[in-house]
Amino acid sequence: MAPKKAEPTALAEAEEAAKEAGPVVKKVSPTTQSVHEGIIAAYGSHIASLTFPVWRAAITTPSQLWLRMLIIPVFAAAFTWDRSPLLAISAAAIALAVVPLLVGFFIRIQLSALTKKGLDNDLQPHTLAAHYSDDGHGHGSRFFYLPDPANPEHQALGGVGVAHRKGGQAELMYLAVRPDAEDKDALADALLAAAITHARKSGFAEMYIKINCAEKVLLAAVRRAGLGNEQLIVVNPWFHAFRLQLNLKKAR
Incomplete structure (x- = not known):
């Protein structure tokens, strides 16, 4: 007789539900000061990897x-x-x-x-929440981050800011995923989805992002979102930096 299959525990069920739900993206606020160093570390390691x-x-x-x-x-x-x-x-x-x-x-x-x-401006612990607010970069400006499940209070797997441009569009700022993170594609998708959802709710019709050729994970996430054309507008040819326009009115 085959042994009876063990019933899943509440913890196992919770972990499985978390996996199905995908990465959890949180919004930076003045009460999340402890995780700012993790956000800075994630962005710094992302830039270093380029x-x-x-x-x-x-x-x-x-x-x-x-x-x-x-x-x-x-x-x-x-x-x-x-x-x-x-x-x-x-x-x-x-x-x-x-x-x-x-x-x-x-x-x-x-x-x-x-x-x-x-690091000296927007991402400083004492200015991040203030800059990414309606009173900072303007209406709809917010910063989102991915807490590290191993240490959610102090570490981050990545982050992205939504800033209000002078022309009335939104701009993605500091989009980064930690190079050593697992399933970077899913993390990049989660960050981008949070930024797009927020930008739409804030009334933005367009959003811009500056990106370079080495940021393949992030560029792939932007293209998977299906909100922009394949044409990259060159802003710095020797640095291989481009600007991509996203149409937020398109269905995702």
Whole structure:
């Protein structure tokens, strides 16, 4: 006789229900100060993870950055040609090998500046809830985050802000998912869904997001939402940064 199957416990049923419900997205408020460090850490780790992909795209794609950097080996050859053609060729070769390192260094500086801008302004624990409010960035501005189930009071798996643009549209800000998080696609979808739902309720018809080629998880989530066209508006070609317009009137 087959052993009787154990009845599921209340805890098991709750865990199964949580899995089916998907990630839980919460809205930042002045009472959630303890989780701000987790939000900052999630955004910082997300930006740090972009360094190598952006560098790889920058050195494999022709751009003005490459053209400017190629002046270095040309200058090195011209400066040493009178001494010896062989020395000039060697100097140019060495300078050319250094160019990718300089590109990577420049990208790292830009990413650090981007992170610092967020950490020194909007994402500060004492300003985050205030900035993302009707009195901060304007009507409908809010910030959402995903609590880490392992430590929901102090850690976050990702976050996204909805800010009111001067033109009357909404803009997605600081959309990030922690690189080491499991099922990043589901987390990105949950954050985007929360932002879109809130923007619609706030009366926005359009929403913009700035994104770069390395943020594949986030870009895929935006495209899965079915609210924008496939055309990315270039805002920074060497950094491979784009702007995508979302039509909130479309059905999701």
